[in-house]
Structures are given as C-alpha cells and as structure tokens.
Amino acid sequence: MSEEDPGRDTYPDADRAAVRDEPAPSARVPLDRERIVAAALDFIDANGLPGLTMRRLGEQLGVEAMALYRYVPSKEELLDAVVESLVAQIRDDEVVLDSPRDGWQDFLQRLAHGVRRVALAHPKAFPLVASRPAEAPWLRPPLRSLDVVETFLSGLLEEGFSDEAAIDGYRAYTSFLLGHLLLEVAVHGADVGPLDVLDDQTGEPGLAAYPIVARLRGPLSEDRSAIEFEEALEALLDRMTVARSAHLAE
Incomplete structure (x- = not known):
C-alpha cells in the first residue's frame, strides 16, 4: 500500500495490474451497464452514498472512469439506474x-x-x-x-x-x-x-x-x-x- 494514499488498495488498480503483467479486472469480466450498476450498488452498500464518484467506481471495476461513460453517460443517470435496480428487486421478490x-x-x-x-x-x-x-x-x-x-x-x-x-x-x-x-x-x-x-x-x-x-x-x-x-x-x-x-x- 502506498504511504501517500493509504486507501488506494481499497479498489483494484488496472494500471498496477498491467505493470505486474496481470489481466485487468475488466479484461476478465466484460464491462456493461448492468455490471456497472451492480458495482455502484455494492459500493454504496459498503461505503455510503456520499463517497460514490465515477473515479472510485472505475477503480473498483479496474478501469478508468471515462470507460464508464460509454454505458452510463453521467453520475445522475447512474443513480437513477441504481434506483431502477432497487425497484426491480421489489418486483422480483x-x-x-x-x-x-x-x-x-x-x-x-x-x-x-x-x-x-x-x-x-x-x-x-x-x-x-x-x-x-x-x-x-x-x-x-x-x-x-x-x-x-x-x-x-x-x-x-x-x-x-x-x-x-x-x-x-x-x-x-x-x-x-x-x-x-x-x-x-x-x-x-x-x-x-x-x-x-x-x-x-x-x-x-x-x-x-x-x-x-x-x-x-x-x-x-x-x-x-x-x-x-x-x-x-x-x-x-x-x-x-x-x-x-x-x-x-x-
């Protein structure tokens, strides 16, 4: 863990994985909207809503934040998608x-x-x-x-x-x-x-x-x-x- 950023290892780092000749997490599991929304919900469950950013979510998924915008154009749309997933859980109960x-x-x-x-x-x-x-x-x-x-x-x-x-x-x-x-x-x-x-x-x-x-x-x-x-x-x-x-x- 870096002394300059003690919380860095909280999320997978795609750059460090590449340096170590390891496949990035996103290479192992294809990135899509459903996976991004599920990861956002997991992040909120673990860390709370205020800490959620596209950068941190990207780190959790092992990709750059910009890669997320192909599937979720904004954080506002991401939050709406999280709500849709919660409502879907109610319907699917x-x-x-x-x-x-x-x-x-x-x-x-x-x-x-x-x-x-x-x-x-x-x-x-x-x-x-x-x-x-x-x-x-x-x-x-x-x-x-x-x-x-x-x-x-x-x-x-x-x-x-x-x-x-x-x-x-x-x-x-x-x-x-x-x-x-x-x-x-x-x-x-x-x-x-x-x-x-x-x-x-x-x-x-x-x-x-x-x-x-x-x-x-x-x-x-x-x-x-x-x-x-x-x-x-x-x-x-x-x-x-x-x-x-x-x-x-x-």
Whole structure:
C-alpha cells in the first residue's frame, strides 16, 4: 500500500495490474451497464452514498472512469439506474404478488414486506428511492414506478375499492412505508439528512434532570422496528377496510 494514499488498495488498480503483467479486472469480466450498476450498488452498500464518484467506481471495476461513460453517460443517470435496480428487486421478490390471491390485505402486506426487505438489504442506498425523480412527478416513493403503481391500484380496484378509495389508499400506504423505512434505514447508517440525528452518538447525555427518561431508558432504546412496522401496517389496513366498506355500502 502506498504511504501517500493509504486507501488506494481499497479498489483494484488496472494500471498496477498491467505493470505486474496481470489481466485487468475488466479484461476478465466484460464491462456493461448492468455490471456497472451492480458495482455502484455494492459500493454504496459498503461505503455510503456520499463517497460514490465515477473515479472510485472505475477503480473498483479496474478501469478508468471515462470507460464508464460509454454505458452510463453521467453520475445522475447512474443513480437513477441504481434506483431502477432497487425497484426491480421489489418486483422480483417471490413473495410480492402481481394481483391479490387471498384478499387485498394479504396483497398489500406482501408488497410492504417486499419493500422493507429491499430497504434493509440496501439501507444506505434506499434513500435514493425517496430523493431521485420518479417516472412521473405525481408518483410517490417508494412505489414510484408506473408498473408498480399500476399493479397496486388495479389490485385494489379488483377487490372492490372505488377510484377515490384506491388513490387515498395509495397515498396513505406510500406515506406509511416511506416514513417508517427512512427512520429504520437511518438507524442502519443511511445518510438521510435531518434523520441522521437517529445515528449512534458518542457519549451519553446527562439524564439527571430527566428522571422519567432515565428510568425508561432501557425500553426506549429497544429496537422494535419489526413490531412497529407490523402494528402500523395493520392499523393502516384497518383504515382502508373502513373506506372500502363505506364505498360498498353506497
């Protein structure tokens, strides 16, 4: 490792490989858009979003940054492609359904857990789902692709929801998912702006003036994310049931 750049060996170096008469990584595995996007997601998972640059990604792939632009014209397009890959993982989840089979509650529960699985598998990349432009400006993250939203709405309409109730359900459902999951990935080290206050802090605050907080510090610090997710999802589905029932009674 070079003393001048102690972090250099973090990424494969194509130039040094050539000097050592070794094939560059890109010579061993052909470079393409899919491989670049997968490498970008791996980089974000390991290092966080702020550190991602085309140069560093090129080093990870063993090529010059300019070689990437043939497949991904800009970093902005690369980030959009990372989001597309995350949404594709949701669609490809074997538990997520294309249409209701055992009722709309089961349909939405499966989708919610599919989104959560992706968020927890890629917590540092998941905030991109909220921050990158959607396919249409009126779509709401994390259900931000036309394909996913079409599936969501058609599933509810098949189950007796009116147009208005299905739209209201979409708004409530996306707000629930985004709010809960951004809080959860922040705990797992995601950079979500103001939500960073949830990250672990060095040292302990003085609690002498706050006896109730001090007494309840143990349960307050428990990780109940999974339980809270289930309870909030059930409450949301209950509200949607009332809206659906009101429509059917008309």
